[in-house]
Amino acid sequence: MNSDFADGLRGSVPILVSTIPFAALFGAVAVGNGQTVAEATLMSAIVFAGASQLVGIELFGHNVPIWVIVLSIFAVNFRHILYSAAIAPFIRHFSGIQKAVSLFLLTDPQFAETLTRGEIGRKVSFAWYFGFASTIYIGWVATTAVGAFFGSMIGDPAAIGIDVLLPIYFMSLVLGFRRRANFLPVVAVSAIVAVVAHRTVGSPWHVTIGALAGVALAALLPPRAPAISGPALGEAGE
């Protein structure tokens, strides 16, 4: 087996610790909100973005018009626009179809790991990227199906502490960025604005509003030495 591919497959195994309970939770919640097992599995397979899937399911349960649901899914996933922009220098050498596939598989951990790998100067090959994504994708889709199937057995997710895994998983991702420029001011502003927006505008808009506030602050603060550029554009290739 290509060693980069094997590296990637292994590299994302720790991610499964948080992906699997979350996928099982999504499957169970989806069935609870009126999706069939097949529909929940299809949604995980082609949307492949957990938080937005939960938002979509939640809104579906409240008889919200379809365009509002799709817009909310877009809003929750808005961060991917910024992710795909940030990893662009490192996947520029992929072929067109490889880019199309890679961007479909772009998730929070995939983004963080790709950026980290690119920034420390290691080669981001398609084999590594695809391997890293495969573990997450297969784990996500398969566990959704299992979670949906056993949905009624899980009952109350809080009883076995599943509900708290999601926010603390996101917290661990935030901490991973703590050595970056402007980390504390960005996190403080995003946190305050998100909490206020959560109470006033409501979910899921607090995600986009809070994030934009933090990002705008970073853009307004005096620029420092470039941090994410890594290798100059176009130099990351073969």
Place this chain on the structure above:
Amino acid sequence: MSELFTPYMVLLIFAGAVATYLTRIGGYLLIARLKSVPPRLDAALNAVPAAVLTTLVAPAFFSGGNDVKVAMAVALVVGIRFSAIPLLISGWVAVMAMRYLIG
């Protein structure tokens, strides 16, 4: 719930998938048209992940009960000193202890 798929739900899922894929290719398509990244845009992109992920964490803390607040505080302290796995385990242990031992 005997059928596998209902047309309305499949339409919703496909529409959601298209919207999600647009966000995933959007940034790449935009940045591919820029020759170099201006410093302020660079700083903004650099701040994106922490900013977005913070918005998923902070409201969960304030809208959670005391069990969730304690669990997140424990996880934060552990996460600053150790890595992601001890953070997840300590947070989970804390929430279960709050729910079953302290009630």
